[in-house]
Amino acid sequence: MDERVASAIAHWGPRFTANGVTVSDFERVTRDLDTWDEWCAAWSSVASEHEALGRQALATGRHLSAGQHLAQAALYFHFAKFVFVTDLDQARRAHLRAVACLDDALPHLSPPGRRIEIDFEGGVLAGILRLPFGPGPHPAVLMLSGLDSAKEEHRVVERLFLERGLATFAVDGPGQGECSLPIRGDWSLPGKALLDALAASSGVDRSRIGVWGVSLGGYYAPRVAAALGERVAACVALAGPYDFGDCWSGLPLLTRETFRVRAGASNEEEARRIAYTLTMEGIAPSITAPLLVVFGRKDRLIPWRQAERLAATAGGDSELLMLEEGNHGCANLAPWHRPYTADWLAQRLRSKGIS
Numbered sequence: 001m002d003e004r005v006a007s008a009i010a011h012w013g014p015r016f017t018a019n020g021v022t023v024s025d026f027e028r029v030t031r032d033l034d035t036w037d038e039w040c041a042a043w044s045s046v047a048s049e050h051e052a053l054g055r056q057a058l059a060t061g062r063h064l065s066a067g068q069h070l071a072q073a074a075l076y077f078h079f080a081k082f083v084f085v086t087d088l089d090q091a092r093r094a095h096l097r098a099v100a101c102l103d104d105a106l107p108h109l110s111p112p113g114r115r116i117e118i119d120f121e122g123g124v125l126a127g128i129l130r131l132p133f134g135p136g137p138h139p140a141v142l143m144l145s146g147l148d149s150a151k152e153e154h155r156v157v158e159r160l161f162l163e164r165g166l167a168t169f170a171v172d173g174p175g176q177g178e179c180s181l182p183i184r185g186d187w188s189l190p191g192k193a194l195l196d197a198l199a200a201s202s203g204v205d206r207s208r209i210g211v212w213g214v215s216l217g218g219y220y221a222p223r224v225a226a227a228l229g230e231r232v233a234a235c236v237a238l239a240g241p242y243d244f245g246d247c248w249s250g251l252p253l254l255t256r257e258t259f260r261v262r263a264g265a266s267n268e269e270e271a272r273r274i275a276y277t278l279t280m281e282g283i284a285p286s287i288t289a290p291l292l293v294v295f296g297r298k299d300r301l302i303p304w305r306q307a308e309r310l311a312a313t314a315g316g317d318s319e320l321l322m323l324e325e326g327n328h329g330c331a332n333l334a335p336w337h338r339p340y341t342a343d344w345l346a347q348r349l350r351s352k353g354i355s
Contacts, residue, residue: 004036007252008083011300015331020075020156040080040090044097047076051101058104067108071155074102078152083254085261098152099178102128111162116169118197123181125194127151127171131203132162139208139233139349140167140198142224146215146239146329148258150177157212160342166210166349169198173220175262182264185277191224195231208349210234210289212341214329215301218294219244219278222310226286234348235287236341238294239329242284242306245276251301284313291318292344294337296326319344 009030016026029042054069077098081091106113111130118125128151132138141161143154151170158168173190175183184190191211199206211232213221218240225235241247248256260271291314295307304322311320321340326333 001033002035004254005030005033005039007254008036008039011252011328012331014327015329016079018156018331018334019153020072021079025076036084037086040084040087040094043076043080044094047073047080047094047097047101050076051097054101054105058108063108064110067105067110070101070105071109074098074105074152075155077101078150082148082150083258085258088261095177098150102152116197116201118193120190120193121181123174123179125171125173125190125197126178127169127194127197129167129169129198129201129204130158130162131167132165134165136167136203137205138165138167138203139210139346140169140201140204141345141349142194142198142209142211143168143170144173144211144213144217144220144224145170145176146213146217147175147183147255147262149215149217152177157338160338161345164342164346166342166346167204169194169201183259183262183274183278185223185274185279186227187220187223188227191220191227195224195228199231208233210236210345210349212236212238212345213240214238215240216244216278219280222280222287222291222314223283225289225291226280226283229286229288232289234290234292234345236292236294236345237307237310238337238341239296239299239302240293240306240310241278241302242280242309243276244278245272247302247306248272248275250303255301280310280313284310285315287314287318288316290316290348292321292341293318294321294323294330294341296323296328296330296333298325299328301328 051073057066080094084091113128113130154170172178174181211221218237225232263274265271293311297304311318
């Protein structure tokens with residue numbers, strides 16, 4: 001097997017199934033892959049099957065099934081391109097189909113979703129807002145993706161929040177998904193733009209907004225909390241680095257190359273320099289919101305001591321949930337942290353007064 005295919009499976013295999021890919025689909029896509037160049041096309045082929053099921057359901061008025069099939073197709077198209085930067089045109093086609101499938105699924109999800117676009121520095125920050133059933137205004141969670149994830153990947157985690165009465169706003173920030181702007185270390189401005197849009201949305205209680213982030217989003221979330229102070233009522237950092245530059249030498253080639261492309265760097269050395277701008281050094285003490293840091297001690301991308309540094313230097317109350325057998329994102333141990341995280345956020349956001 002191609003070294004890059006093996007690396008993708010080794011580092012992220014549990015993530016696929018934890019986030020909604022069926023085991024049978026994962027096996028039939030990956031078992032016959034000989035080279036990394038086949039990755040995007042193989043996932044896109046199976047994604048197309050799910051999209052066809054969704055289009056058929058729409059045509060026959062089976063709207064709930066249509067939403068489920070199309071959201072599944074969006075997830076598979078997303079994984080077709082998630083770290084696939086060897087053929088950017090092919091990756092772009094998969095990306096556009098992921099966006100189209102999710103957009104078409106939104107009215108038929110339960111609860112439904114609504115697309116929100118925010119003009120920002122010459123680009124667009126796109127997000128999906130979903131409100132739980134029942135009367136509002138609702139507390140809400142701003143959901144931040146990592147280097148290789150995007151809003152199309154978060155349906156499973158969204159459901160946990162929605163079931164607990166929390167609205168969800170899964171977004172693409174700089175360097176992610178639909179946003180053409182490069183990765184940046186300082187998230188104060190994009191964080192403010194996203195929080196402003198969420199707070200202004202009908203059905204959302206602006207005084208009860210939390211931030212959740214995974215992987216590189218687990219760095220962005222505490223940066224947003226540090227920058228926006230009391231506007232963030234609680235923060236969850238899942239598998240995020242304290243200083244991404246310090247992690248650089250241990251990152252897989254696929255991750256380093258993906259970062260280079262999405263940071264707009266011309267070579268790896270420039271990418272490494274940009275990576276060092278993603279740091280909580282001197283920033284973490286400004287976090288005043290309750291902070292939950294979730295990490296796996298067997299994370300092979302980000303060393304676990306990075307989580308300890310964040311929890312130890314945060315300016316407010318912090319809690320470190322370290323899972324001894326957890327991998328990157330603790331996707332291999334989802335039941336041991338996802339429900340707890342959703343409960344933790346719900347308890348803290350509900351305790352805030354309604355504006």
